[in-house]
Amino acid sequence: MEPVLRIDDLCVGFHVRDRVVNIINHVSLHIGENEVLGLIGETGCGKSVTGSAVLRLLPDNAVVAGQIDYRGKALLPMSEHEFNRLRGAKIVSVPQSPSTSLNPMMTVGMQVEECLTRRPDYSKKAQQVPVRERVQQIFERLRLNERGKIFRKYPCELSGGMCQRVLISMGAITNADLIVVDEPTKAVDWILRAGVVDVLRKMKEDYRCAMMMITHDIGVARALSNRIAVMYAGEIVETGTAGQVLDHPQHPYTADLISALPENGFHVTEGFMPSFEEMPAACRYQDRCAHCVEACRSGKPEMHETEPGHFVYCHRCRGE
Amino acid sequence: MKKRSALFHINRKNVLLILGLTLSALILLITIFSPLLETHNPTKMNLPNKLKAPSSENYFGTDALGRDVYSRILEGSRVSLGTAFVVVIFSAILGTAIGLFSGFIGGRTDMVCMRIVDIFLAFPTIVFVLAMTTFLPTNQLSLILAICCINWVRYARIARGEAVIIRNVEYIEAATAIGNSKTGILFRYFLPNTVSKILIMMSMDIGSIILYCASLSFLGLGTQPPSPAWGTMINEGRDYIRNAPWISIAPGIAVAVTALSFNMIGDGLRDALDPRMRESIQTE
Numbered sequence: 001m002e003p004v005l006r007i008d009d010l011c012v013g014f015h016v017r018d019r020v021v022n023i024i025n026h027v028s029l030h031i032g033e034n035e036v037l038g039l040i041g042e043t044g045c046g047k048s049v050t051g052s053a054v055l056r057l058l059p060d061n062a063v064v065a066g067q068i069d070y071r072g073k074a075l076l077p078m079s080e081h082e083f084n085r086l087r088g089a090k091i092v093s094v095p096q097s098p099s100t101s102l103n104p105m106m107t108v109g110m111q112v113e114e115c116l117t118r119r120p121d122y123s124k125k126a127q128q129v130p131v132r133e134r135v136q137q138i139f140e141r142l143r144l145n146e147r148g149k150i151f152r153k154y155p156c157e158l159s160g161g162m163c164q165r166v167l168i169s170m171g172a173i174t175n176a177d178l179i180v181v182d183e184p185t186k187a188v189d190w191i192l193r194a195g196v197v198d199v200l201r202k203m204k205e206d207y208r209c210a211m212m213m214i215t216h217d218i219g220v221a222r223a224l225s226n227r228i229a230v231m232y233a234g235e236i237v238e239t240g241t242a243g244q245v246l247d248h249p250q251h252p253y254t255a256d257l258i259s260a261l262p263e264n265g266f267h268v269t270e271g272f273m274p275s276f277e278e279m280p281a282a283c284r285y286q287d288r289c290a291h292c293v294e295a296c297r298s299g300k301p302e303m304h305e306t307e308p309g310h311f312v313y314c315h316r317c318r319g320e
Numbered sequence: 321m322k323k324r325s326a327l328f329h330i331n332r333k334n335v336l337l338i339l340g341l342t343l344s345a346l347i348l349l350i351t352i353f354s355p356l357l358e359t360h361n362p363t364k365m366n367l368p369n370k371l372k373a374p375s376s377e378n379y380f381g382t383d384a385l386g387r388d389v390y391s392r393i394l395e396g397s398r399v400s401l402g403t404a405f406v407v408v409i410f411s412a413i414l415g416t417a418i419g420l421f422s423g424f425i426g427g428r429t430d431m432v433c434m435r436i437v438d439i440f441l442a443f444p445t446i447v448f449v450l451a452m453t454t455f456l457p458t459n460q461l462s463l464i465l466a467i468c469c470i471n472w473v474r475y476a477r478i479a480r481g482e483a484v485i486i487r488n489v490e491y492i493e494a495a496t497a498i499g500n501s502k503t504g505i506l507f508r509y510f511l512p513n514t515v516s517k518i519l520i521m522m523s524m525d526i527g528s529i530i531l532y533c534a535s536l537s538f539l540g541l542g543t544q545p546p547s548p549a550w551g552t553m554i555n556e557g558r559d560y561i562r563n564a565p566w567i568s569i570a571p572g573i574a575v576a577v578t579a580l581s582f583n584m585i586g587d588g589l590r591d592a593l594d595p596r597m598r599e600s601i602q603t604e
Contacts, residue, residue, distance in 0.1 A: 055497055057497060087499060100491060104491075106512070114495075118498060118499050
């Protein structure tokens with residue numbers, strides 16, 4: 001079956017002064033119908049850049065190569081005008097940091113309404129249900145009702161969790177079928193985190209949409225994702241179903257990431273992610289990996305399928 | 321909880337605003353209805369009656385030509401306030417447009433615009449206006465033009481600074497993502513987020529423009545006698561300051577009170593237009 005989103009060999013670099021620094025290195029991913037793909041990895045590994053590349057929201061100095069297909073249509077060669085018909089309607093984003101992603105001078109209701117009324121193909125007559133009604137419905141569904149008062153509130157009058165839900169409602173209201181959710185639990189506390197997870201799960205069930213969920217919260221990724229892709233230093237190191245990746249990690253980085261969780265004893269791996277300007281040529285995890293062998297320093301690891309659907313980029317997995 | 325508009329709910333924080341608004345409204349009303357309030361013809365000379373001290377006949381006394389100072393101040397308010405409003409509105413529109421555009425586009429355009437602004441900022445306002453009016457005929461319009469020519473840069477600076485901040489905030493990215501066009505973002509996101517700063521600037525500016533106009537007409541530019549601008553009146557009273565101080569003091573007080581009340585609006589607005597203020601007011 002045709003996946004909703006297929007990323008093939010995506011490379012993203014940024015012009016910095018007179019050179020190009022490569023951030024995303026040959027990333028390939030796919031997201032199927034009504035599937036949630038969790039993209040996990042540490043800060044600065046290129047998760048959000050991948051998401052922005054899909055939405056074409058990268059800054060002007062970015063250089064993008066490779067292929068991104070949405071239901072068989074290539075997104076990168078599209079004109080800005082053509083892409084604008086998809087973005088915001090079929091492909092939407094739920095941005096990170098709820099406190100700064102809402103316009104402080106506009107009521108939240110107006111902003112959610114804008115998701116519908118600012119479309120190039122919007123016409124007032126074609127709406128079966130008035131836009132305001134639809135906004136109220138979605139607020140109701142995300143338990144943001146407070147007797148219809150939320151509509152007139154400014155972002156500063158709402159808590160971080162409520163702003164987060166407003167952002168989610170902006171993603172949900174257009175009945176999109178691909179949603180890029182960037183760090184949904186970044187700015188919320190432990191209790192709200194559960195709320196956000198509930199909301200996202202509900203959204204997935206109610207709207208039958210596919211989601212790319214960018215997070216460094218492994219707990220959230222486990223709770224929501226069907227499949228998980230682990231990124232390190234701009235590369236995918238392991239993909240598979242949530243169970244495969246999190247319960248039987250094959251790549252040393254995934255294993256280290258999981259053992260660094262507080263509930264697993266906070267075993268933080270030594271060292272730092274190498275700088276993107278001086279990336280080792282072969283395996284990018286070689287300097288921090290406890291299982292590093294000669295092959296890791298000489299050749300790029302290839303993809304190995306350890307069990308059906310579970311792919312690992314590591315030399316150690318070869319021929320096991 | 322009764323919902324009230326934040327601007328008019330009197331509390332400790334916006335007492336300045338209320339006071340400023342009340343005073344300015346009063347001044348504006350007086351200006352509008354000045355022909356009705358004048359007790360004498362402001363330009364009619366009455367030499368036998370010259371240099372009279374304030375009395376029930378002439379509230380603020382009379383000047384060297386026997387004209388009623390009170391009526392002349394009322395008449396002068398139209399000139400002074402009118403000039404100030406025109407200057408502030410035009411320079412705010414021009415400056416905001418250039419500043420927002422510059423910050424929104426960024427890059428080389430921004431660089432060039434801001435260097436031009438820097439050049440203008442390097443001149444002291446009074447000196448620049450003095451120089452400009454040398455080339456222009458001496459009348460009220462040239463004065464307005466000359467002040468606008470330098471005053472817009474202050475708005476451009478503020479608008480550009482705001483635009484640069486806004487450009488990098490996530491909600492602009494989010495606005496792009498939900499399908500807003502570039503011009504839509506400029507008008508619906510950049511402009512409303514800058515307007516509060518510009519409004520504050522404008523109300524503060526009215527005060528200083530009134531002062532500038534007064535200084536310039538004191539120096540003999542702009543309004544020409546017998547038309548009674550406040551600055552000109554202060555200047556005329558200079559020769560009699562020892563035996564008839566009211567000729568200068570009365571218009572001086574008018575300038576001071578007007579400038580002060582508009583400045584108070586500016587200060588008050590700065591607090592009240594901050595959306596974070598609304599919260600504290602509503603939860604009372």
